[in-house]
Amino acid sequence: MMAKGKLSDRQRNMLDFIQRYSRDQGYPPSIREIGEAVGISSTSVVNYNLNRLVEEGYLDRHQNVSRGLRLTDKMSTAVERLSGVLRVPLVGRIFAGQPVPLPGTDDPVFGADEGIELARGLLPVEDGLFALQVKGDSMIDAMVGDGDIVVMRRQPDWRNGDMVAVWLRGKEETTLKHIYKEGRRIRLQPANPTMQSFYVDDPSDVEVQGKVMLVVRQLQ
């Protein structure tokens, strides 16, 4: 008995073809076109396998609609991988004197306002990302200059060596530093190797606002 979730080569070919066809033509293929592409002479067999794919969750079909196919998210994320561009919302500016302006959790993720396009290949993850533009030269010790764009990930936990945006309660300022736990103290190390680390004795004085994933500097 074939287990749920397994696809035959034929079905894999079909998905692949639907994907390519949709991308190239701008609309999905008909049953007969699919059949011809994967070497099936009978429309009913194509129909049969399409229904299998629907059962497995790879496809949505609309009854009695010509070319009424659509790849589900399960599949279309794979397609998006092909397209490769990720849009990260640019939620504000960051500078030393203020906490990081986090994106409101209530906001619809796809706020159509402003964003920066990145190739997916640059990031290991694509959830919870947002971008900030650095204002001023206050983060030079992190080798981040005025106008640079910092892509961060909203993330409460961190691991030794991560570069994070922290709000220092005592100093009332935001900095970008590599963070390390050393005993009960926390060490914050600038990215610039010529500069000195400094230590915070009370962990509750540092508030990690996000993990820095990427820094982009556009010249011109």
Next chain:
Amino acid sequence: MMAKGKLSDRQRNMLDFIQRYSRDQGYPPSIREIGEAVGISSTSVVNYNLNRLVEEGYLDRHQNVSRGLRLTDKMSTAVERLSGVLRVPLVGRIFAGQPVPLPGTDDPVFGADEGIELARGLLPVEDGLFALQVKGDSMIDAMVGDGDIVVMRRQPDWRNGDMVAVWLRGKEETTLKHIYKEGRRIRLQPANPTMQSFYVDDPSDVEVQGKVMLVVRQLQ
């Protein structure tokens, strides 16, 4: 006489509907669906206006294909997203002690070996680009650290203020600096505003190897 390029409200509605429908359904609407959406009872009128839109360059149509519509680039941002990734060849490493390793001009641009993916939106141009990974901390005065990726453009000329990779014949080293012509001298200014510019009296001592377009720093 209606001039080329002008669209009636009806035609604008049609484009709008096609766009929304395609996005929501995953496939384009049929003629009759368009008619119903914009309040046209006759399929021939829809057909007529679709052909007008084709003439104006907003649509592509495929004959005898149901739902054989596609928005052209002029209209479609979705299509643009699909091709939004640019692959820039990663041709080597750069550090102070060596001239910039330029890509051989004979190389096929699309060398499938190694590359970095970038969103087209990040760069104003896409020709003559190549990427180098920075080795070591010798370019900290340009706010560029170990492991950072510098995207450059092979370009002989430069303008005041450009950040360029220069080979200093006297010092036998490569640096990234903002370059300015001041009288007969050339001023090289570090990106880090806390550091001093310095001057080169003989312009032939500086060899501009390329213009820095983008700096990307991947954390983790």
Next chain:
DNA sequence: CTTGACATAGAACGAATGTTCCGCTAGAAT
């Protein structure tokens, strides 16, 4: 061997959909 589920093929059917033709109207040009 028989049975039943699974996969396939071919053909016929009917619904969905694009295409074409004819007629009508309003406004601009002659």
Next chain:
DNA sequence: ATTCTAGCGGAACATTCGTTCTATGTCAAG
């Protein structure tokens, strides 16, 4: 006024396309 054209509506038509039905073959379970 006449002519011309863009735009519209309705209907018939032809094709595309999804759907259904029947038949065949395979393979493992009983």
